[in-house]
Amino acid sequence: MKATFLTPVISSTPIVGEDPVIMVRQKDSSIRVFLNQCRHRGMKLSRDDAGNAKAFVCTYHGWAHDISGQLIDVPFEEQGHCNGLDKSEWSPLQARVDTYRGLVFANWDEEAPSLDDYLSDSKPYIDVMFNRSEAGTEAIGGIQKWVIPTNWKFAAEQFCSDMYHAGTMSHLSGIEAGLPTDVNLNNVDIPTNGNQFRAKWGGHGTGYYVDQPGLLAAIMGPKITDYVTASPRAEAASKRLGSDLFGQRMMGQHMTIFPTCSFLPGVNTIRTWHPRGPGEIEVWAFIVVESDAPDHIKEEFRKQNIRTFSAGGVFEQDDGENWIEVQKVFKGNKARKTKLNVQMGLGQSTTEHPDFPGRISGVYSEDAARGLYQHWLRMMTEPSWDTLKPSS
């Protein structure tokens, strides 16, 4: 009897929390997620980052749990509790679990919408990264974790809605780091053709260039750019996704599933911005590849992610710099109360775009950011799911 587990889970839940959980694959391949907390004195049931387990035994007093998270044995139960302990009442809290394209989502709220409803009309845009191949996706081993003293919304918003920072100032040196030695920034055309999508409900958003590989190539180099836009496997992805736009021609895509799950299709980094209070996040980043991609392609994804989108990445280094400085500025009384501009693309979205479904604006837009902040505000203020839930 074996189980693999990760603790805490890479989770994205509509409730922003800091709860550690254990994610366990069961014998029937289903996945369970439960709170990493013994119901006796609250000790963690696992302190391993990953591995195999036959049981989870609390190291405090030895309460033992099976891999589904059920309390099965209590030391000296007969003597200490005189058989008055109902073990079925004292198992760790179980989360609702659902998956989409291999992504595992956990949620504590029984009243919350189903994952299917929750993802709203954003699924075609998720599929660009996670549904390219019949074989599905797999993660390259290792999760990189680091902390940034900033509010989670800065990171979530940027991946949701901010192509603007990549095309203007933030990542100029990151772009330069990947240029051939005889090319300088003056020779680089920053793309302008593309779109942004704002989910009908839920605060999710994405943006992408169309037919302009400039930014993707600057991040991932020619080999991956060719692989995801022009290779026979990219053509196969187009066939699978029913459109060469979704399979090959959307480039340099950024995306956030509200609140804290973000990824970059084509770069293939995925991360959760775990909030640690209002002023800090713990980033958990890993790399996803198609399970049946050639080994040399998986290796290239690995190397380019380490080079670009990681704590030491030539792109990501500069993101943290912006977010922590903004967070510091907001400590000021006046700074916190000063109105900021988030009007880009206002009134310019359409739901009748000829190529892309949903609410669409230009690639340099803040429509999805407005969607994220509006949804966050509703999450904070609506009294219940009755008024908050997506309309059917």
Place this chain on the structure above:
Amino acid sequence: MAFHIDINQLVSTPAPDLALQHEVEQFYYREALLLDNIQYEDWFGLLDDDIHYFMPIRRNRMQRYGKVRSTDVPEYTSEHEFAHFDEDKATMTGRLRKLLSDYSWSENPASRTRHTVSNVIITPGEENGTLNVCSSFIVYRNRLETQVDLFAGERHDILRRADNTLGFKIAKRTILIDQSTILSNNLSIFF
């Protein structure tokens, strides 16, 4: 495949003669001086053409996965997994180019760092003219107004004799950082 560092061999190999120990330590002190004074180009000049600059991710694992702390157990990500750094000359050159640009915001203004290197243990290299050197480091970083980061760890270098001012080039550097979750907003400095 996990990368392999043999701690028992390091412990049991006799210390080299004083002159060599002195020379290697002086190399490290001067290398640290270059890094701490943001002499990036001079520091990059110490990296040999076949440089492999590698920092695996470190994980919390129960001891049942391996009896002693070792690079053979899955505490460290292996060579084909995610890492903090896994660089060759070309990607290091790109990193240099970033640092030398006017818009490398994570190091402009530059961090104030102090690289302290000690516990230098030298063993013979496999290739002629090379040394395997294990050392400990503590890197203090202060940045902007109040940011303070402290990094500690172990470096396993292959140093190669070179006809340069400092007498060596770095052919390989494996950095075992003493953090599982990196307690800093980025890794924009070198170790």
